Each structure stands twice: as C-alpha cells, then as structure tokens.
Amino acid sequence: MTENHMVKGSDIMDDYMFQNVMENKDNCQAFLDSLFPDKKFKVIDAYPQKRIWPLDIEKPTIMDILAKDDKGVQYNLEMQVKSQPFRDERAEFYSSRLVQKALYKGENYDELRRTYVIFIFASDPFDENLRRYTIKNSVVESKRAHFNGKSAIIYLNSQGTKGKITTDLQDFLNLMEDKPVSNGKAIRQIQETMENVGKTKDWRQRSMSIQYKIDAAEEAGIKKGIKQGIKKSIRMFKRMGASNENIISAIKMEYPDVSEAELKEWISETK
Secondary structure (H helix, E strand, O other): OOOOOOOOHHHHHOHHHHHHHHOOHHHHHHHHHHHOOOOOOOEEEEEEEEEEOOOOOOOOEEEEEEEEEOOOOEEEEEEEOOOOOOHHHHHHHHHHHHHHOOOOOOOOHHHOOOEEEEEEEOOOOOOOOEOEEEEOOOOOOOOOOOOOOOEEEEEEEOOOOEOOOOHHHHHHHHHHOOOOOOOOHHHHHHHHHHHHHHOOHHHHHHHHHHHHHHHHHHHOOHHHHHHHHHHHHHHHHHHOOOOHHHHHHHHHHHOOOOOHHHHHHHHHHOO
C-alpha cells in the first residue's frame, strides 16, 4: 500500500476535504463570488454538516455546507460525486428547508430572503454538456408571465464545456478533474487550504483508508470485473451509434471514479 498522502485537486470531491475547505469563510466567499460575480455580499457564516431538525414526523436534513451572507441570503453547497436516485427531488427538498428559514416571525412576505441550493456534480446531470444549469420556478403556460420567486437551484458540471462562467469557477471545476488551473488568487487560496488539511492526522488516516480499499479491490480482481462490465456497455453504446463523448458521459454517471483517460483507452480497445 502506498504511503504517499499528497493532496490532489480531485481530493476536493471528498466530503471531509470539501467541508474543511468550504467552512473557511474566505474560501466559501471566493467560491460564491465566482458563481455570482455581479452580486456584492459578504459571507458571515459557513457551517459544515449543518443539521436542520424539523418536526418529529418530518425527514431531517444534513447539508454539506450551509452559508449565510450579510443580506440574509442562504447558500447550501453539496458535492455530488456519485449519481444518486431522486437527485432533483432531493435538491427541491433542501431548497424548501432553506425557504422555511428565510422569513422571521413578524416579517412581511416581501421581506423573504433569497436561497440557493448548489449541487456540484462530477458528471453531467442533464447530458447537455453545460457547465452550469440554473433552475427556477416559472409559469408553464406563458413565457411572458414572470414568477417572482426567491429560491433557485444550481447544478454545476465539472465536465461541461458549454456556457460562459467565470475563470475562478472554471478553475474550481478543473480542480475537480485534476486539470490545470490558473494562478488566480481564489483557486490558490483553496489549494493552500487543501494542502493544510492534507497535513492533518485525520486526512492521512482517511487517505490511507481510501488507498487500502483501492488496493484491496485491485487484489481481489474487482477492478478487472468493473472494466469488463464497462467494456460490455461500450459495445452496446457503439452498436447504438453513440459518439465517444456521449459514451464517456454516460459511463461516468455510473462510474465517476473511472478516469476519462481510462475510458478513452477502453473505447479504442473495444470493437
């Protein structure tokens, strides 16, 4: 088993690393600034593993990061590495929890504060190759009618290549993919925090545990079985006339830990 605990960019997708990075208010501010470059605000709170306890008969909620700015706007940040069932329903449920906390006793409805649920995906949630998807309530029957809702759900896709986003946000998405990043202040700040987390005993133990599981799986031949299963899927997609890009996107939804380089190699090997 390897003794190398060097932090990689993609380690940001680990729950422990992500929460330790984003509970730092400066890092959380830098990330949200990259997402909302035209807004002026200051992050005043950033809590990891924030638990929202409803009534006893309701389902509790545990959020990766719950942040709040000086205007009372709430931001829920969720790192989503693996594809999960009922993804949209979960995002909507989390959004409803924030909306319930966006108005205080005695306030009028026009004082309702904005809320954002932000899911950061390691694969494309809608297969449209967009870097960012913003979801808001709208009037179905009319394109002209405007619904003045205060809540929004944002899906970020680290593998997207379409749609304009800030350099700082692209840096963060590139970090997830172990791709080159700029020398911008925001991403350097996040990388520095990751390096500091990587020096802690908790992270060393965690990374050793992760590597042990990987080594054990390889020794047991599990990875070989996964490769054979993926190649079978590749053959099926090829028969359907799917492009290599679509094949990679579809398989990454099911196997997010398999690298794009490996998939390209297996696609070329599969007839």
